Amino acid sequence: MNPCYPRHPGLIVSVFGPTRLLRLRLPGSFRIVLRMAETLERVAAPKRSTPRSVFIFRFASTLVLWSIALGIIFSGYELAFFALIGTLGLLSLWEFYGMLDHKNLPNFKITAMICGAVMLCGSFYYFSRIGPGHSYDFEMAVLLFFLLTVFTRQMFDGLRDDAPLRTMAYTIFGLLYVLWLYNFITKIVYVVPRSPTGAVTGQFYVLYLIAITKFSDMGAYLTGSLIGRHPLIPHISPKKTWEGFFGALAFSLLASWGMFKLMPGHLSVLNWTHATVLGLLLGFAAVIGDLAESIVKRSTGVKDSGNLLPGIGGALDLVDSLLFTAPLLFFYLRLVIRLD
Numbered sequence: 268m269n270p271c272y273p274r275h276p277g278l279i280v281s282v283f284g285p286t287r288l289l290r291l292r293l294p295g296s297f298r299i300v301l302r303m304a305e306t307l308e309r310v311a312a313p314k315r316s317t318p319r320s321v322f323i324f325r326f327a328s329t330l331v332l333w334s335i336a337l338g339i340i341f342s343g344y345e346l347a348f349f350a351l352i353g354t355l356g357l358l359s360l361w362e363f364y365g366m367l368d369h370k371n372l373p374n375f376k377i378t379a380m381i382c383g384a385v386m387l388c389g390s391f392y393y394f395s396r397i398g399p400g401h402s403y404d405f406e407m408a409v410l411l412f413f414l415l416t417v418f419t420r421q422m423f424d425g426l427r428d429d430a431p432l433r434t435m436a437y438t439i440f441g442l443l444y445v446l447w448l449y450n451f452i453t454k455i456v457y458v459v460p461r462s463p464t465g466a467v468t469g470q471f472y473v474l475y476l477i478a479i480t481k482f483s484d485m486g487a488y489l490t491g492s493l494i495g496r497h498p499l500i501p502h503i504s505p506k507k508t509w510e511g512f513f514g515a516l517a518f519s520l521l522a523s524w525g526m527f528k529l530m531p532g533h534l535s536v537l538n539w540t541h542a543t544v545l546g547l548l549l550g551f552a553a554v555i556g557d558l559a560e561s562i563v564k565r566s567t568g569v570k571d572s573g574n575l576l577p578g579i580g581g582a583l584d585l586v587d588s589l590l591f592t593a594p595l596l597f598f599y600l601r602l603v604i605r606l607d
Contacts, residue, residue, distance in 0.1 A: 328579050329579070335351070340470045348456065349387075349391045352391075353387045355585070356449045357384060358583075359445050359446075359581075360441060360446050363441045363572070363583055364379065366567040366569050366572060372433070372437050373430060373434040374441065375421075375434065378413075379442050385409055386450060390402060394453060395457060410447070445590065448590040449589065455469055455593065456472075456473060457469055458600055459600065459606060460606070468533065472534065472596065472600070478522050479522045479523050479592070480592045483588065484553060484588060486511075486514040490511050490513070490514025491506065491510055492511075495509075495511050503562055503565060507557075512554055515550050515553065518550070520550065522546065523543070523545055524543070536600070536604050536606065541603075545599060549596060553592050554588075556590050559590070559591065
């Protein structure tokens with residue numbers, strides 16, 4: 268041993284890597300520090316999610332969301348209901364444009380977010396204060412203003428091949444696909460007549476809508492996981508199966524019957540025929556809504572729209588099926604049951 272080094276255990280480190288041109292003997296205390304650093308790195312390294320952990324996170328997130336939603340719905344407090352709807356809507360729109368950014372697809376995110384906020388706030392005000400009649404005019408005015416704003420915004424950007432068309436198309440599609448469809452939830456609340464005391468009653472139809480939609484998602488997941496063998500549309504979503512599709516219809520139908528049986532007074536405009544037809548229609552629309560977001564996610568190369576909700580993903584992952592079921596329920600109430 269070289270007499271220049273102290274006689275106690277140490278660690279030999281090659282300064283120049285595998286060439287071993289220069290080696291230093293480090294004292295034992297340094298070796299302890301290095302081992303502690305390695306341990307911390309192993310602890311900090313991300314762990315792969317297991318099916319059990321995903322289920323636990325998903326169940327916890329679902330429990331929290333249902334607790335908040337039920338508390339607001341049964342309270343009848345309109346501002347709280349609007350705050351919940353508005354927050355989820357704007358978060359979903361932001362996540363949509365975030366997915367476009369992930370793929371470097373051009374868009375006017377800020378312009379769309381401002382117009383989206385105006386649409387949500389204005390629709391709530393007009394529907395709650397004035398009624399459905401003039402609210403549709405307001406919504407069309409916002410969409411027209413948004414279209415003009417996007418064209419005006421594009422005039423200040425350079426013209427590069429088809430970039431202006433793609434930018435405007437992605438921006439307009441985001442507002443229509445996410446927020447315009449999602450805003451039908453607000454319309455459902457106010458298209459149903461108020462109670463004799465003036466309290467809103469439409470929120471119970473939103474609860475009915477959410478229950479059927481989520482039971483459809485649950486039925487597709489459980490049935491597809493247990494007995495799924497035949498792919499539904501593999502080039503869009505390889506894990507979805509025909510067995511899961513029919514499971515979604517069965518679960519949504521049962522949910523519709525169950526909600527109508529449990530809440531006949533709150534769902535007074537429905538009957539057993541309506542409950543049966545809506546159970547099947549909304550279950551089908553929920554599957555289409557889920558597949559629609561799968562197209563967007565596959566096109567932009569992302570797994571989830573965000574990471575806001577552990578085990579679920581982002582806000583858009585939460586409401587994707589509602590984007591198709593909410594308009595369907597609204598038009599059923601308007602055109603079939605003929606609510607004004």
